[in-house]
Amino acid sequence: xxxxxxxxxxxxxxxxxxxxxxxxxxxxxxxxxxxxxxxxxxxxxxxxxxxxxxxxxxxxxxxxxxxxxxxxxxxxxxxxxxxxxxxxxxxxxxxxxxxxxxxxxxxxxxxxxxxxxxxxxxxxxxxxxxxxxxxxxxxxxxxxxxxxxxxxxxxxxxxxxxxxxxxxxxxxxxxxxxxxxxxxxxxxxxxxxxxxxxxxxxxxxxxxxxxxxxxxxxxxxxxxxxxxxxxxxxxxxxxxxxxxxxxxxxxxxxxxxxxxxxxxxxxxxxxxxxxxxxxxxxxxxxxxxxxxxxxxxxxxxxxxxxxxxxxxxxxxxxxxxxxxxxxxxxxxxxxxxxxxxxxxxxxxxxxxxxxxxx
Amino acid sequence: xxxxxxxxxxxxxxxxxxxxxxxxxxxxxxxxxxxxxxxxxxxxxxxxxxxxxxxxxxxxxxxxxxxxxxxxxxxxxxxxxxxxxxxxxxxxxxxxxxxxxxxxxxxxxxxxxxxxxxxxxxxxxxxxxxxxxxxxxxxxxxxxxxxxxxxxxxxxxxxxxxxxxxxxxxxxxxxxxxxxxxxxxxxxxxxxxxxxxxxxxxxxxxxxxxxxxxxxxxxxxxxxxxxxxxxxxxxxxxxxxxxxxxxxxxxxxxxxxxxxxxxxxxxxxxxxxxxx
Numbered sequence: 151x152x153x154x155x156x157x158x159x160x161x162x163x164x165x166x167x168x169x170x171x172x173x174x175x176x177x178x179x180x181x182x183x184x185x186x187x188x189x190x191x192x193x194x195x196x197x198x199x200x201x202x203x204x205x206x207x208x209x210x211x212x213x214x215x216x217x218x219x220x221x222x223x224x225x226x227x228x229x230x231x232x233x234x235x236x237x238x239x240x241x242x243x244x245x246x247x248x249x250x251x252x253x254x255x256x257x258x259x260x261x262x263x264x265x266x267x268x269x270x271x272x273x274x275x276x277x278x279x280x281x282x283x284x285x286x287x288x289x290x291x292x293x294x295x296x297x298x299x300x301x302x303x304x305x306x307x308x309x310x311x312x313x314x315x316x317x318x319x320x321x322x323x324x325x326x327x328x329x330x331x332x333x334x335x336x337x338x339x340x341x342x343x344x345x346x347x348x349x350x351x352x353x354x355x356x357x358x359x360x361x362x363x364x365x366x367x368x369x370x371x372x373x374x375x376x377x378x379x380x381x382x383x384x385x386x387x388x389x390x391x392x393x394x395x396x397x398x399x400x401x402x403x404x405x406x407x408x409x410x411x412x413x414x415x416x417x418x419x420x421x422x423x424x425x426x427x428x429x430x431x432x433x434x435x436x437x438x439x440x441x442x443x444x445x446x447x448x449x450x451x452x453x454x455x456x457x458x459x460x461x462x463x464x465x466x467x468x469x470x471x472x473x474x475x476x477x478x479x480x481x482x483x484x485x486x487x488x489x490x491x492x493x494x495x496x497x498x499x500x501x502x503x504x505x506x507x508x
Numbered sequence: 509x510x511x512x513x514x515x516x517x518x519x520x521x522x523x524x525x526x527x528x529x530x531x532x533x534x535x536x537x538x539x540x541x542x543x544x545x546x547x548x549x550x551x552x553x554x555x556x557x558x559x560x561x562x563x564x565x566x567x568x569x570x571x572x573x574x575x576x577x578x579x580x581x582x583x584x585x586x587x588x589x590x591x592x593x594x595x596x597x598x599x600x601x602x603x604x605x606x607x608x609x610x611x612x613x614x615x616x617x618x619x620x621x622x623x624x625x626x627x628x629x630x631x632x633x634x635x636x637x638x639x640x641x642x643x644x645x646x647x648x649x650x651x652x653x654x655x656x657x658x659x660x661x662x663x664x665x666x667x668x669x670x671x672x673x674x675x676x677x678x679x680x681x682x683x684x685x686x687x688x689x690x691x692x693x694x695x696x697x698x699x700x701x702x703x704x705x706x707x708x709x710x711x712x713x714x715x716x717x718x719x720x721x722x723x724x725x726x727x728x729x730x731x732x733x734x735x736x737x738x739x740x741x742x743x744x745x746x747x748x749x750x751x752x753x754x755x756x757x758x759x760x761x762x763x764x765x766x767x768x769x770x771x772x773x774x775x776x777x778x779x780x781x782x783x784x
Contacts, residue, residue: 309590379628383690386583387641387697388618397640398630 194485201482204475216274217479222433222459223273225472228265236472238272270433270463271472275480277437281453282487284350284438285429286419289357294411296358297365298400301407304366305373306395325363330423332360337427348452350438353429357418364414365407372406373399405502412495416488422457430458432466456484533560536701536731537582542597544577546589551577553755555597559701564723564732566746566763568739569778573752575735579703582606582733583620584613601701618645621694625706627686629678629693634661634670637678637689641697656696664692665722684715691722695730702726704734708741720745739779743767751775 163169207214223239230249237245242265250260308314336356346352376399384394418424431452438453460480463473537559544552552574559565559582567575577586581599584606586592598605606616618641629637638657639647647653657674661667666688670681678689687707694702704723708716723732723745736742742749742763749766751758751774759766759775770776777783 377628379624379626380630382585382588382622382624383628383630383693384640385588386585386617386622386624387644387693388614389641389644390614393644397644402631 197478197481197485200474200478201480201485204479205482214274218274218279218483219276220274221277221435222270222275222454222476225268225271226265227268227472228263230261230263236272268470268472269467270459271476275456275459275476275483277434277454278456278459278480279483279487280437281430281455282419282457282484284453285353285357285425285455286415286491288350288354289361289418290412290415292354292358293361293365293415294407297362297411298369298407300362301366301369301373302395302400305370306391306399321363321366324359325367327360328423329360329418329421332356333423333425333427335359336424341428346450348427348429348431349450350429350453351449353425353453356424356428357415357421360421360424361411361414361418364418365411368410368414369403369407372403372410375406376402405499408502409495409499412498413492416491416495419491420457420484420488422461425455426458426461429453430455432458432462456480456487460484533563535559536561536601538598538600539578539581540597540600542578542581542599543595544574544581544586545591545593545595546577547591550595551755552581555757557750557757557760559731559733560748561731562727562729563747564727564734564745566742566749567733567735567752568737568742568749569752569758570783571737572754574755575750575752576705578752579705579733579735582701582703583617583622585622587613618697619699620701620703621697621699622703623687623690623694623705623707625709627683627690627710629681629686629689631677631679633675634678634681634689635674637693638696640693645697660692660696663695663726664688665718665725666692682715684711684718687711687715687719688722691719691726695726699730701731701733704732706735706737709737716741739767739781751778753778 204217205214206212220238226235226237226239226242228235235245246260246263249263253260304314304317333356336352336359340346340352340355341348344352380398380402381394384398385391389397422430429452431454434452434454438448438451442448442451460477463477463480467473535558539555539557539559542552542555543550544555555574555578567579569575580586581594594607599607601616601620604611630640632640635657638660639653642653642656658667658671661670666685669685670689678686681689687710691702691707708719711719720741723734726732727747734742734746746763748761749763750760751766751770751772753774759770759772761771765771766775767779770779
């Protein structure tokens, strides 16, 4: 190429006002994007950095197993015989009892220990993980059954008209309702009116109603993406409407339905407001499967949950250097759990997609 | 269910038996004075024609003339479109009004199969595509299903090409093979009539000629109604031809007559390629 042959005076970039504005706009847009990225990185970095100290440990097995397998405990901080101790509730009791026994054997009075206690700062968050998992699972099943049914009705059965338009409007409005209002709704309807008390069932339905708009919208989109020719082909072979939908429409729509719905539900599971009045306990000694008089009691018990636990340990207890451990540890684990659910849903979608491709 | 007042019924307790080949042309479907509307738009005006058993009837005419609409009336696929109605007239199959209040549209569609313009194999295996209609009817016997799959694929001249990969996805086939798969799927349920809506419009000439050959073979066992834009195709593979224009049936008769010696000047202009 012989560039010098082109008349340089026409195409040369001149530092005009237009050119400078162009550059400024470019940098403005770029800056806005980087700012968003920076915020995200800061939030994640902070939680991962501080949470990792709780979740991981420098010695084998490198993961703080107790944090995942034990219930929250009070932390006791005290000095004894010139040494500083930080012990959980049970360990502290065992320690003082041992001291008392030893003193008794020597015929002395038990030593006075001046311990400072910090609630929830020791132990782990096992019941919270279990509670959140149960809430997500139940809400997912209820939301999928109700949401997919409604979407199939709206997309396949309903004749378009004013009534259907009104229903769609209602669904869209539902998506805009703040989560605390869902919490109060669930409290009023399920907890008080139905008399379910603070229970898994009340939490399931409250969360399910909250994600219904997402599930219905996602399901409708997925159903619309299935070509009309599949429906016509099936009907022309003498299939009934339901046979057509169940055999030749829903299976192909399922990957889309599941992914969007599970992501929506995982997001809703992170909300504190809908469960704080309906399903979450600050603290509960028994795990959900312990101490059930009859199997139906399972549905009518409250549980501890991760988002509510984060709320409690960050705002309902005195703050100090020992609470940070559990705050960030819980937040970190919670992020991991949500990421895990999202990854699982995407893997599931890819699997199903490979089976049904057109 | 059909009442006793109309003896020939569309309902069936057992699977339909292939009908004995008719020697003389006997009317199977009688369309009488049919007016058809999409909402306020009239698509068919006073259509009257008879479709003979074991014959290939071609419906030709320019786009929007109503030929596909009439085809879709024959198995009531138009029911799926909001606001459509047969405002006047009747369509009778073996004497039974298919739009009658006590006709089960599911039974009708089992007897009147359809092949669409754009081949639409389901995203399932070839085997599952063929057995789809049979499974709907509750047939589960593996040996019987295998037998019908082979018979249908042979019937659609596809068996030799796919017999080694019956369990691969039907969508992995070529366009022409896909359309023959759709034909095989339609004949697997042993219908009386096969409606074809421009079955070759998306196919290359070689695949087209295969499908046309197939139509020739199929008419010994089935009654075929084919909509086509391709006049050579109508001339090649049909026994009778109906020419539609602006929702009216302009001329209907033996294919030879329509093409060689049409009575109506519009038909003559169309088949000789002067308009359309």
